[in-house]
Amino acid sequence: MSEIQQSVVSENPGMSDFTLHKTVAMVGMMGAGKTAVGKAxxxxxxxxxLDSDAEIEAASNMTVPEIFAxxxxxxxxxxxxxxxxxxxxxxxxxxxxxxxxxxxxRNRAAISARGISVWLNADLALxxxxxxHKTTRPLLNTDNPFATLSEIYDARVPIYSLADLSxxxxxxxxxxxMVDYVVAALKTRPDVLESQ
Numbered sequence: 027m028s029e030i031q032q033s034v035v036s037e038n039p040g041m042s043d044f045t046l047h048k049t050v051a052m053v054g055m056m057g058a059g060k061t062a063v064g065k066a067x068x069x070x071x072x073x074x075x076l077d078s079d080a081e082i083e084a085a086s087n088m089t090v091p092e093i094f095a096x097x098x099x100x101x102x103x104x105x106x107x108x109x110x111x112x113x114x115x116x117x118x119x120x121x122x123x124x125x126x127x128x129x130x131x132r133n134r135a136a137i138s139a140r141g142i143s144v145w146l147n148a149d150l151a152l153x154x155x156x157x158x159h160k161t162t163r164p165l166l167n168t169d170n171p172f173a174t175l176s177e178i179y180d181a182r183v184p185i186y187s188l189a190d191l192s193x194x195x196x197x198x199x200x201x202x203x204m205v206d207y208v209v210a211a212l213k214t215r216p217d218v219l220e221s222q
Contacts, residue, residue: 042070042071042072042073042222043221043222044071044209044219044220044221044222045219045220045222046071046073046118046119046218046219047118047217047218047219047220048118048140048141048142048217048218049113049114049116049118049119049120049121049137049140049141049142050067050118050119050120050121050141050142050144050208050212050218051110051114051121051123051128051137051141051142051143051144052064052067052120052121052122052123052144052146053123053127053128053137053143053144053145053146053186053189054125054145054146054147054148054186055125055148055153055178055179055182055186056125056153056157056163056165056166056175057148057152057153057154057156057157058146058147058148058153058195059146059148059195059201059204060122060123060146061077061122062201063146063201063204063205063208064077064120064121064122065120066201066202066204066205067120067205067208067209068119068120070205070209071120071209071219073117073118073119073120074117074119074120075119075120075122076113076119076120076121076122077121077122078106078109078110078113078121078122078123078124078127079106079122079124081109081113082102082105082106082109085105085109086105090102090124090164091164093105094164103126103130106124106126106127106130106133107130107132107133107136110123110127110133110136110137111136114136114137114140114141115140118141121141125165125178125182128143128185128186128188128189129182129185134185134188137190138190141218142190142191142212142215142218143189143190143191144189144190144191144192144193144208144211144212145186145187145189145191145192145193146193146195146204147186147192147193147194147195148194148195150175150176150179152195152196152197153175153179154172154175155197157175158171158172165178190215191211191212191214191215192211193207193208193211194207
């Protein structure tokens with residue numbers, strides 16, 4: 027472990043050594059680890075983990091693909107923005123956002139004003155290795171899913187780079203390693219994360 031990693035490992039498993047003052051919105055591409063890293067981060071900090079897509083599905087009693095099919099993407103994006111704003115007004119938590127959520131200026135502004143965005147920056151090869159065999163990614167149901175992923179990646183990376191903080195993901199990093207790096211990044215913002 028590096029020195030920075032050692033400094034953020036909790037001395038008391040099950041109890042957090044930190045106080046989270048603002049919601050942390052995990053942003054990035056499909057396959058970047060927003061849910062897996064987000065859940066582990068929430069456990070480390072002893073705060074709730076919420077997923078904006080899951081919240082939309084619970085509120086509408088439909089899956090995201092069903093909402094897209096029935097009501098269209100503009101309707102979904104409006105509901106997504108409303109849900110993200112509602113969750114940002116709640117108690118501080120770790121919030122996993124859908125891959126397209128951060129593309130909307132409205133959502134970026136709300137997250138920066140009331141929380142903080144953390145981009146899990148994974149390169150194209152790593153993302154492809156994680157999503158290539160999944161059937162739960164509607165955007166990749168194309169004749170050439172790698173080309174589609176590559177196009178989405180090229181279009182979105184400049185926008186994800188606007189996030190408040192960025193943490194690079196590498197194939198050799200376990201989920202707990204990523205949590206260590208995210209905590210280290212958050213500690214640079216004492217208005218967001220404070221050591222006990």
